[in-house]
Structure formats: structure tokens, C-alpha cells
Amino acid sequence: MEYSFVSLLREALRGHTGWRPAWRDAAPKPAYDAVIVGGGGHGLATAYYLAKEHGLTHIAVLEKSFIGSGNAGRNTTIIRSNYLLPGNERFYEKSMQLWEGLEQDLNYNAMVSQRGVLNLYHSDSQRDQYARRGNGMRLHGVDAELLDQAGVRKLYPWLDFANARFPIKGGLLQRRGGTARHDAVVWGYARAADRLGVDIIQNCEVTGIRIEGGAVQGVETTRGYIATNKAGLAVAGNTSRVAALAGLRLPIESHVLQAFVSEGIKPMVDGVITYGAGHFYISQSDKGGLVFGGDIDGYNSYAQRGSMPVVEDVLESGMALMPRLGRLRVLRQWGGIMDMSMDGSPIIDRTPVDGLYLNAGWCYGGFKATPASGWCFAHTIARDAPHFINSELRLDRFATGALLDERGAGATPNLH
Numbered sequence: 001m002e003y004s005f006v007s008l009l010r011e012a013l014r015g016h017t018g019w020r021p022a023w024r025d026a027a028p029k030p031a032y033d034a035v036i037v038g039g040g041g042h043g044l045a046t047a048y049y050l051a052k053e054h055g056l057t058h059i060a061v062l063e064k065s066f067i068g069s070g071n072a073g074r075n076t077t078i079i080r081s082n083y084l085l086p087g088n089e090r091f092y093e094k095s096m097q098l099w100e101g102l103e104q105d106l107n108y109n110a111m112v113s114q115r116g117v118l119n120l121y122h123s124d125s126q127r128d129q130y131a132r133r134g135n136g137m138r139l140h141g142v143d144a145e146l147l148d149q150a151g152v153r154k155l156y157p158w159l160d161f162a163n164a165r166f167p168i169k170g171g172l173l174q175r176r177g178g179t180a181r182h183d184a185v186v187w188g189y190a191r192a193a194d195r196l197g198v199d200i201i202q203n204c205e206v207t208g209i210r211i212e213g214g215a216v217q218g219v220e221t222t223r224g225y226i227a228t229n230k231a232g233l234a235v236a237g238n239t240s241r242v243a244a245l246a247g248l249r250l251p252i253e254s255h256v257l258q259a260f261v262s263e264g265i266k267p268m269v270d271g272v273i274t275y276g277a278g279h280f281y282i283s284q285s286d287k288g289g290l291v292f293g294g295d296i297d298g299y300n301s302y303a304q305r306g307s308m309p310v311v312e313d314v315l316e317s318g319m320a321l322m323p324r325l326g327r328l329r330v331l332r333q334w335g336g337i338m339d340m341s342m343d344g345s346p347i348i349d350r351t352p353v354d355g356l357y358l359n360a361g362w363c364y365g366g367f368k369a370t371p372a373s374g375w376c377f378a379h380t381i382a383r384d385a386p387h388f389i390n391s392e393l394r395l396d397r398f399a400t401g402a403l404l405d406e407r408g409a410g411a412t413p414n415l416h
């Protein structure tokens with residue numbers, strides 16, 4: 001059913017009895033043209049674009065739990081395309097452009113809100129870095145504005161400009177950045193993919209990958225064997241475990257990242273703000289809760305919960321930036337598993353196994369990548385070759401040395 005003002009009115013008049021489930025609860029078939037492992041945003045977006053752009057409709061998305069139960073439903077919902085390196089910038093800008101038309105495309109309200117993302121700087125050298133990044137963005141046709149302290153004050157007069165441990169000197173603003181409702185993105189892609197014939201199969205864990213003669217033959221699952229010659233892995237924090245089923249060892253480490261939501265308050269933070277002297281980012285949800293986070297916990301784990309020292313560290317950074325945060329109560333806090341790559345940039349590529357494709361290495365930033373990730377991964381799977389947009393997000397860059405090290409932090413996944 002098309003969602004529109006007319007359908008809403010019709011259903012209101014007949015007591016909302018006509019709504020159908022947004023997607024079918026599909027049972028696995030014995031074989032598919034392509035199987036996507038992982039029903040997060042990336043897996044569902046991949047299936048959608050495979051069907052929409054490449055005409056492959058005999059596809060299944062296999063999800064071990066319920067769709068959106070991983071990082072897709074656990075993130076702090078920030079979207080932006082403020083990258084420096086060309087290999088990243090063209091990819092994240094493609095994503096931003098897809099976000100801009102996503103709700104019309106999916107016929108679903110994903111609550112995409114371009115409320116602006118402001119990265120604060122606190123020293124002259126940091127200003128120079130941000131100026132360089134902003135110039136790089138503008139050379140790619142992407143919006144960027146370098147604000148001085150007065151410019152930031154105009155937007156957020158209540159920030160602690162002088163008394164913060166590191167005084168705020170200005171910020172790099174991308175007005176087209178903002179937030180989107182993470183669950184709605186998952187549901188929107190699921191519904192749109194389902195309408196194109198994609199089977200979304202929940203409670204179906206992939207436990208083995210059958211390979212013969214160096215090529216994928218199918219996947220073993222908790223709901224039986226499924227034959228396919230094309231399998232795409234989009235399992236985020238579980239990448240190392242699932243890739244190991246095909247005998248692959250990847251340049252990925254799994255780390256915990258926590259998120260926090262305060263009690264609801266009246267509108268206060270009408271954009272996204274990031275603190276440049278620590279790692280802290282904050283926005284306000286439409287329900288009123290302040291949504292914020294910081295660094296990863298810094299040790300390898302598959303547990304979707306965090307540790308107390310990072311809670312203290314995140315709140316300390318928050319208090320340095322906006323002391324009024326101390327008057328609020330934190331209502332909810334949780335963790336997700338990040339697939340941290342060795343250079344902080346993602347991988348969307350083929351693998352040494354024919355018919356096995358990899359989508360991984362999303363670090364802190366895979367939510368904003370969701371549309372372009374699905375779009376590029378679908379292209380890579382359908383054509384058996386990357387698109388120009390993901391041509392630098394290669395797996396072999398870790399062997400050739402052509403890294404995409406946005407932060408210049410070296411092969412230290414906990415620092416990206």
C-alpha cells in the first residue's frame with residue numbers, strides 16, 4: 001500500500017483496519033540468485049538497490065535476529081559528508097545525495113533532518129586542519145563553512161566558550177548534514193525491498209559458507225542450506241566471525257561503542273555538535289532526549305554493552321562543552337559492535353573467493369553511509385566489479401599500502 005495523505009485519511013475513516021504488514025515474513029527458499037547476509041541498514045539497502053537498479057529480484061536477506069537489531073538500531077543517527085580524502089568524499093557525498101531523496105524514493109518517512117553538523121575547533125592548528133578539510137569538500141562541490149567564534153556563538157550561545165578546558169575558537173559547519181531516524185531507515189528499506197520481491201528472512205543465522213573450486217555454492221543457515229552463487233556479507237561488527245566461515249582473515253577488529261540518551265527536554269540543540277578537543281558528539285531527538293556518544297571502549301569485544309570508564313570520559317567531555325548537561329539525567333545507554341578497519345575507512349569489494357563480496361569496516365560512521373553503501377555494494381555484486389564511487393574502498397589496499405587514512409592515525413583501529 002502506498003503511504004500518502006489519501007491513504008492516511010482513508011484509514012483514519014475506517015478505523016485503521018486496512019493497513020498491511022510493511023514486509024512479508026518470508027520463509028527461506030532452496031536457492032536464490034543472490035543472498036545478502038545481515039539485515040541491518042546496509043544489507044537491506046543492498047537488496048533494495050539490487051532489485052531496483054539491477055533487476056535482480058530473486059534475492060534473500062538473511063538476518064540472524066530481527067532486522068535492525070544490530071548497529072542500525074543502536075547508532076546516534078548522524079549523517080554528513082565532511083571528508084577530506086577523495087576516495088571517501090565522493091562516496092559519502094553520494095550517500096548524502098541519496099539521503100536527500102530517500103523518503104520520496106522509499107515512500108517512507110525516515111525523518112531525514114538536515115539540521116547541520118558543526119565540528120568545533122579549539123586551537124589554531126586545528127582550525128588550519130578544518131580549513132583544509134572544508135576546502136577539500138568545496139573542491140568536490142560539497143558545502144562547507146568555516147565559522148569563527150562569533151559565528152558559533154550565533155548558533156549556540158550557551159556553549160562554554162571560555163571556561164571549557166579547551167576554549168572554543170570556531171567550527172566547520174556542513175549545513176546539509178544532520179540526522180535521520182535509524183529504525184525508520186531500516187523499515188523503509190525493508191518495505192521497499194519487499195515490494196520489489198526481496199525475501200527478508202529473520203531468525204536465520206548463517207553458520208557456514210559452502211565453497212567449491214574457489215567459488216561460492218551456497219550458505220548453511222539455522223533454517224537449512226540455501227544455494228546461491230553470489231553472497232554479500234554486510235554483518236558490520238560480526239564481519240570477522242562470518243568471513244572466517246569462508247576462511248578469510250580480515251584487517252578488521254571488533255570494538256564496543258556506547259550511546260546515551262538523556263531525559264526529554266524542550267528544544268535546545270537544534271543541530272549536531274561535535275567537540276574537537278575530546279571525542280563527544282550531541283544532537284537532540286524529536287522526542288526531546290539529548291542523544292550523545294564518544295570514543296569506543298578500546299578493547300576487542302562482541303558484547304553489546306559498554307564499560308564505566310568510557311561513560312565517565314564521555315560525560316566529562318560533554319560537561320566541558322556544555323556544563324548544563326550536568327543538570328540532566330541519562331535515561332538510556334547501550335553498546336554496539338563496531339567493525340573497525342586498520343585505516344578507519346570502509347571496504348566494499350569482491351573477495352578472493354569467487355561470488356563472495358564484502359561490505360565492512362564501517363567504524364564509527366556506517367549509518368550515514370547506509371544508502372551509498374547499499375548502492376555501491378549492489379553494483380559490485382551485480383556487475384562483479386566496483387563502481388567508480390567505491391573504487392578506492394578496496395580490500396587489497398591493506399596489502400598494496402594505498403590506504404585511506406582520513407585521520408592519519410596509522411594502523412591503529414582504536415584511534416580512527
Ligand SMILES: Cc1cc2nc3c(=O)[nH]c(=O)nc-3n(C[C@H](O)[C@H](O)[C@H](O)COP(=O)(O)OP(=O)(O)OC[C@H]3O[C@@H](n4cnc5c(N)ncnc54)[C@H](O)[C@@H]3O)c2cc1C
Pocket residue numbers: 037038039040041042043062063064065066067068069070071072073074075076077078079204205206207234235236237238242257258259293334335336337338362363364365366367368369
Ligand atoms: C553506539 C553507536 C553509535 C553510532 N553512531 C553513528 C552515527 O552517529 N553516525 C554514523 O554514521 N554511524 C554511527 N554508528 C555506526 C553505524 O551504526 C554502523 O556502522 C552501521 O549501522 C553498520 O551497518 P549495518 O547497519 O548494516 O549494521 P548492523 O545493523 O549491525 O547489521 C548487521 C546485521 O548482521 C547480522 N548478522 C551478524 N552475523 C550474522 C550471521 N552469521 N547471519 C545472519 N545475520 C548476521 C546482525 O544481527 C545485524 O543485524 C554508530 C554505531 C554505534 C554502535
